[in-house]
Amino acid sequence: xxxxxxxxxxxxxxxxxxxxxxxxxxxxxxxxxxxxxxxxxxxxxxxxxxxxxxxxxxxxxxxxxxxxxxxxxxxxxxxxxxxxxxxxxxxxxxxxxxxxxxxxxxxxxxxxxxxxxxxxxxxxxxxxxxxxxxxxxxxxxxxxxxxxxxxxxxxxxxxxxxxxxxxxxxxxxxxxxxxxxxxxxxxxxxxxxxxxxxxxxxxxxxxxxxxxxxxxxxxxxxxxxxxxxxxxxxxxxxxxxxxxxxxxxxxxxxxxxxxxxxxxxxxxxxxxxxxxxxxxxxxxxxxxxxxxxxxxxxxxxxxxxxxxxxxxxxxxxxxxxxxxxxxxxxxxxxxxxxxxxxxxxxxxxxxxxxxxxxxxxxxxxxxxxxxxxxxxxxxxxxxxxxxxxxxxxxxxxxxxxxxxxxxxxxxxxxxxxxxxxxxxxxxxxxxxxxxxxxxxxxxxxxxxxxxxxxxxxxxxxxxxxxxxxxxxxxxx
Amino acid sequence: xxxxxxxxxxxxxxxxxxxxxxxxxxxxxxxxxxxxxxxxxxxxxxxxxxxxxxxxxxxxxxxxxxxxxxxxxxxxxxxxxxxxxxxxxxxxxxxxxxxxxxxxxxxxxxxxxxxxxxxxxxxxxxxxxxxxxxxxxxxxxxxxxxxxxxxxxxxxxxxxxxxxxxxxxxxxxxxxxxxxxxxxxxxxxxxxxxxxxxxxxxxxxxxxxxxxxxxxxxxxxxxxxxxxxxxxxxxxxxxxxxxxxxxxxxxxxxxxxxxxxxxxxxxxxxxxxxxxxxxxxxxxxxxxxxxxxxxxxxxxxxxxxxxxxxxxxxxxxxxxxxxxxxxxxxxxxxxxxxxxxxxxxxxxxxxxxxxxxxxxxx
Amino acid sequence: xxxxxxxxxxxxxxxxxxxxxxxxxxxxxxxxxxxxxxxxxxxxxxxxxxxxxxxxxxxxxxxxxxxxxxxxxxxxxxxxxxxxxxxxxxxxxxxxxxx
Numbered sequence: 006x007x008x009x010x011x012x013x014x015x016x017x018x019x020x021x022x023x024x025x026x027x028x029x030x031x032x033x034x035x036x037x038x039x040x041x042x043x044x045x046x047x048x049x050x051x052x053x054x055x056x057x058x059x060x061x062x063x064x065x066x067x068x069x070x071x072x073x074x075x076x077x078x079x080x081x082x083x084x085x086x087x088x089x090x091x092x093x094x095x096x097x098x099x100x101x102x103x104x105x106x107x108x109x110x111x112x113x114x115x116x117x118x119x120x121x122x123x124x125x126x127x128x129x130x131x132x133x134x135x136x137x138x139x140x141x142x143x144x145x146x147x148x149x150x151x152x153x154x155x156x157x158x159x160x161x162x163x164x165x166x167x168x169x170x171x172x173x174x175x176x177x178x179x180x181x182x183x184x185x186x187x188x189x190x191x192x193x194x195x196x197x198x199x200x201x202x203x204x205x206x207x208x209x210x211x212x213x214x215x216x217x218x219x220x221x222x223x224x225x226x227x228x229x230x231x232x233x234x235x236x237x238x239x240x241x242x243x244x245x246x247x248x249x250x251x252x253x254x255x256x257x258x259x260x261x262x263x264x265x266x267x268x269x270x271x272x273x274x275x276x277x278x279x280x281x282x283x284x285x286x287x288x289x290x291x292x293x294x295x296x297x298x299x300x301x302x303x304x305x306x307x308x309x310x311x312x313x314x315x316x317x318x319x320x321x322x323x324x325x326x327x328x329x330x331x332x333x334x335x336x337x338x339x340x341x342x343x344x345x346x347x348x349x350x351x352x353x354x355x356x357x358x359x360x361x362x363x364x365x366x367x368x369x370x371x372x373x374x375x376x377x378x379x380x381x382x383x384x385x386x387x388x389x390x391x392x393x394x395x396x397x398x399x400x401x402x403x404x405x406x407x408x409x410x411x412x413x414x415x416x417x418x419x420x421x422x423x424x425x426x427x428x429x430x431x432x433x434x435x436x437x438x439x440x441x442x443x444x445x446x447x448x449x450x451x452x453x454x455x456x457x458x459x460x461x462x463x464x465x466x467x468x469x470x471x472x473x474x475x476x477x478x479x480x481x
Numbered sequence: 482x483x484x485x486x487x488x489x490x491x492x493x494x495x496x497x498x499x500x501x502x503x504x505x506x507x508x509x510x511x512x513x514x515x516x517x518x519x520x521x522x523x524x525x526x527x528x529x530x531x532x533x534x535x536x537x538x539x540x541x542x543x544x545x546x547x548x549x550x551x552x553x554x555x556x557x558x559x560x561x562x563x564x565x566x567x568x569x570x571x572x573x574x575x576x577x578x579x580x581x582x583x584x585x586x587x588x589x590x591x592x593x594x595x596x597x598x599x600x601x602x603x604x605x606x607x608x609x610x611x612x613x614x615x616x617x618x619x620x621x622x623x624x625x626x627x628x629x630x631x632x633x634x635x636x637x638x639x640x641x642x643x644x645x646x647x648x649x650x651x652x653x654x655x656x657x658x659x660x661x662x663x664x665x666x667x668x669x670x671x672x673x674x675x676x677x678x679x680x681x682x683x684x685x686x687x688x689x690x691x692x693x694x695x696x697x698x699x700x701x702x703x704x705x706x707x708x709x710x711x712x713x714x715x716x717x718x719x720x721x722x723x724x725x726x727x728x729x730x731x732x733x734x735x736x737x738x739x740x741x742x743x744x745x746x747x748x749x750x751x752x753x754x755x756x757x758x759x760x761x762x763x764x765x766x767x768x769x770x771x772x773x774x775x776x777x778x779x780x781x782x783x784x785x786x787x788x789x790x791x792x793x794x795x796x797x798x799x800x801x802x803x804x805x806x807x808x809x810x811x812x813x814x815x816x817x818x819x820x821x822x823x824x825x826x827x828x829x830x831x832x833x834x835x836x837x838x839x840x841x842x843x
Numbered sequence: 844x845x846x847x848x849x850x851x852x853x854x855x856x857x858x859x860x861x862x863x864x865x866x867x868x869x870x871x872x873x874x875x876x877x878x879x880x881x882x883x884x885x886x887x888x889x890x891x892x893x894x895x896x897x898x899x900x901x902x903x904x905x906x907x908x909x910x911x912x913x914x915x916x917x918x919x920x921x922x923x924x925x926x927x928x929x930x931x932x933x934x935x936x937x938x939x940x941x942x
Contacts, residue, residue: 219748262674263744263751267758319747326740330675333736340677347679349763396761423757427750497919509916517919555852555938664938711852711909711938712916723853723937738939742906 063087081303088300091291092124099276100356101286102244104132107148109189109242109283111233112174114153114309116301118248119177121289123306125149125246126181133184150187151178152236154229158194158205159212160314170309177307189236196232196445211443214436219264219318220428227391230281231447237283249287252294252327255338258345260323264424269393271348280353280385280392293338295331351385351394388422389451390429395422413449414441420452501526508716512706512749520716527713531701532567538688540699541656543574548654548696550645551579551600551608553593553722556660558600559710560702562719564658565604580652582644583612584637585620586726593722600720611648613640617794627797636797639789643781649696661700664707664741667755671737679764686759693773694782706752708745844868844877844929848886852937854908857897858890866890868927879910880923882933897937909936 060066061080079087096102102125110125112118132146153174157167171190178188194204197211208228215221237245249257254274261270272278278285289297301308330337385394386403395403399422406419414437421430431440441449496506499519507517511526518526534540541547549564551557561579568575581597584590594610601608614620617640625633649657666686673682684690689699702710714721744751775781776788787795795801848864855862868885870877880902887899897905903923904910910917911934917925927933 258674259671262670262758263755265754265757268761268763270758271763317747319744319751322740322743322747326736329736337675341674344674344677344679344682347677347765349765424754496915506915507919508914510918707907707938708909711936715851715909715911715934715936716914723851724856739906742939746906 085300085303088120088292088296089124089127092121092288093128095276095288095290096128096286099286101246101276101288102128102147104144104147106244107150107242108244108246109150109152109233109237109240110246111248112151112153112178113248114170114174114311115248116297116306116308117250117253117289117292117294119301119306119308120292120297121246121248122151122177122181123304124288126184126186129184146184149184150189150240150242152189152191152233154232155190155192158192158208159225170311173307173309187240189240191232191236193228193232196228196235196447197443207443207445211440214431214440214443215429216431217428218316219320220425222316222318222320223391223425224429228445230285230392231445234282235447242283245281245283245285247285247287248289248297250289250292250294250297251338251342252331254287254290254345255341256320256324256327258341259327260320263319263323264428266393266422266424268396268399269388269422270345272351272354272394274342274345275350275354277354277356279356280351280387280394284356290342295335353385386420387451388420388425389417389448390421390425393422393424395420399423414438417441417449417452509709509712512708512745513704513753515749523709523716524713527705527709528563528567531563531705532571534688534704535567535573535701538699540658540689540701541573541575544576545574545655546576546578546653548578548580548609548645548649548652548657549606550657550659551581551597552660553581553596553600554660555711555714555721555723556662556665556702556707558596558719558721559714560658560660561600561604561606562717564701565606577606578652578654579606579608580645580648580654580657581608581610582641582648583610583614584641585613585622587622589724589726590621592724596720596722603720609648609652611644611651613644616640616644616647617790619794619797624797636793639793643788643790646694646696646781654696657696657698659698659700660702662702662705662707662710663752663756664738664745666700666703666759667752668735668737668741670755670759671740675737682759682762683764686756704753704756706749844870844927846882846927846930847932848890849932849934850890850936851934852909853939854898854935854937857893857895859892864890877927878923879912879917879921879925879927879933882927883923886935897939898935904935905939907937907939909938910934911936 061083062078063083064080066080102108108125110118110122112122126149129147129149136144136146151174153171155167155171174190175188178186192201192204194201194208196204197207198204212221212225215224233245236242257273258270261267261273272280274290276287276290278287300306327338327341386400387394403419407416410416410419414434418426418430418437418441431437497517499505499507499522500516501518501522505519505521508520509523510517511523547564549557549561551561564575564577567573568577579597579601581594583594597608600606612620621633621637624636628636645657645659669685670682673679673685686703688701688703689697691697713719741752741755773782773784776783776791777786778791779788781788781790783789785792844867846866846868848866850858850862850864858864866889868877868882871881883899883902883904887895891898898908899905910922912920912925912927913932914934
């Protein structure tokens, strides 16, 4: 686990070597940086010894002074290679993408998901090239699609703004060639109803019944995930790739702690999260928002200007706290994530081994075969409102309540974690009933069969009955 | 209203009634439950909750000799008062005494010690004072004269922790109770996350620590909000000392503390939620505590050859006060490994945490 | 309007170590009522001599400073919007100083 991090801020040799495949893109960057630096800082730096020009601490090539210092002493090309290296390392060591995969990239228009999209695209290009070159062409090349969630149903912005944004996304995705990428734009209200109008009404009613500002935000985040899951399922994707970076994860670590979700926290901060129907992967976990911003800037990547809703939630209090800590010490975010990393993850934080190990380079295989399955899936009951595994006391109280309750609403409420019960579930039987009635089926269905997730049932059967030839899609 | 109710006069037609007794006027809003409650009901619920924490966690056994760490500040003053009260009311059968540490800071500690001395009389608890001068041969005034105002909090913190343990051992105590409240513990949880200190993270929410050592410590205020402690002291007119340490007047301006207070305003239960998170963290069972040995010079528990206090003292006495602080360079070859280990825990920025001073560290 | 203001828990250090202040505060011009919001502004500019950030944050007291109006938690009587009356007694206590 610790070996995957690409430790700290320093740059390891392997990350920075420029692979031939990336050559084109990097040359471009190098030029851009050169022009940037000439335009900006004239060689005023009075460095002694090596002369007026700064050297990249990696490749040793001299570059004008302005740019390298902005990127940890690396020249733009090495900086780029360093970030791509972290991405690639995360992907390969965790077997995130196998050749048969169809990967859906969640794109919000921000720098993190923009870089995620860019890197996945580049990786796909490399694979395509290798495929073309190989004689047997036995292994296929993974597919890539892009998902964008249209939240205009709940935002204040005018409709034509959204049309503009969507046009912009189309143009971004269309530039990512070769290899066509399907673009899926899903209105968030689709999760509530197939009819757009009805969906809007239901979604707004649902959100209005959540009075806590933080609860509302977290619930929205969950609906977003369900929407992405639905897109992925409906269109045959086998992986969902998110742009969560060190900074967003650091904020999540603090927020979850503050909301009393310490037990479930480690499940959210791993590279792999297979508790969903379509497993989620986080290949940018080791890059900070600052690094990703910088790269977007250096590469001139187009970002979307989405209006941010003003918020006085705990989440925004936490992000200003983390921002303040970062100003005081730039490596603080990494430390926070590293702390959470040392907590014990859940069994859903890895892929089911037999599906993937054949594609993993042999040196890594042992990692997937020696998984100690001491913790059975049985122990995890997931909260239907956030997906968090319930802690032991929570499960205990669920069992106690289950002995008495009969109605579906009561049963549903009993399955919610303490945090969601407080910040999302409406108080009072009547409003609770109303809330339950408007909830999307994809949420309510998560408690009907006792355990929250079908995949866990599958794993369970595997574990206990030793069913070998399970033709069902293991990724579910 | 028995005590100090003189200033309250009937007014403000909107004055609400206590949600517990429905008779008297509410005096405060409880952060834990958001109930509005009158003074009398507040006193009993405040004391009962602490009693329940003590009983549920089996903090004490009858006949035990218990040292109450007393700094003269709000938490320890209320702790001394409540412990003495509960011991009497519920027949705990404890032999309680106040234990204070005199750091030797003129104009600060000598004043707060006066407060503790008044408490000694009022609560009928004997007071024992152990001083840095007696234990280490140095007062904080002398240390600051030697090393200046940088790192002085490190010395003070390390010395105080040992001083309490040694004082308690000297006075044959079976247990030491400290006034750490829920806000303090929530802050410690956050700080340990910010520092990546997983070993401390898993321990810092324990209500009792050091059970394997000579003097276990426990925190009866683990679930008690700071707001309630201060309100209790105010309503009961308890005499406490709140001047800041003259050597570190800004020590309480920590980011983490401010964050917790902001959080409390937004969602009071967040403080207890942080503690609950701390209790439920899935820390790997293999997370090893450093091996406990003893200091070869003073015999105090230490994972190193020399305990931290002896290392700092060594520096002071040899005129190398940076020993055990700062970087490994320039230490004239003394036990570098020890030093680097120590350094690891000292390196964190001082401005993220609050109250290194005036409080007892974990 | 005559008021008694009391600073405790270390806040007195911000106003020259005087705990109790007997003061006259006038409502804002054109208004006949004095709210806590107004009083805080007045206190900050008239009584607090150093480190005002230890007392105020935004337009309210810094989180961690307790306020009692006639010995009643101000959270029960409307916090910033509480209207003050003649001879009211307002207490500010910091919880932020050492334990």
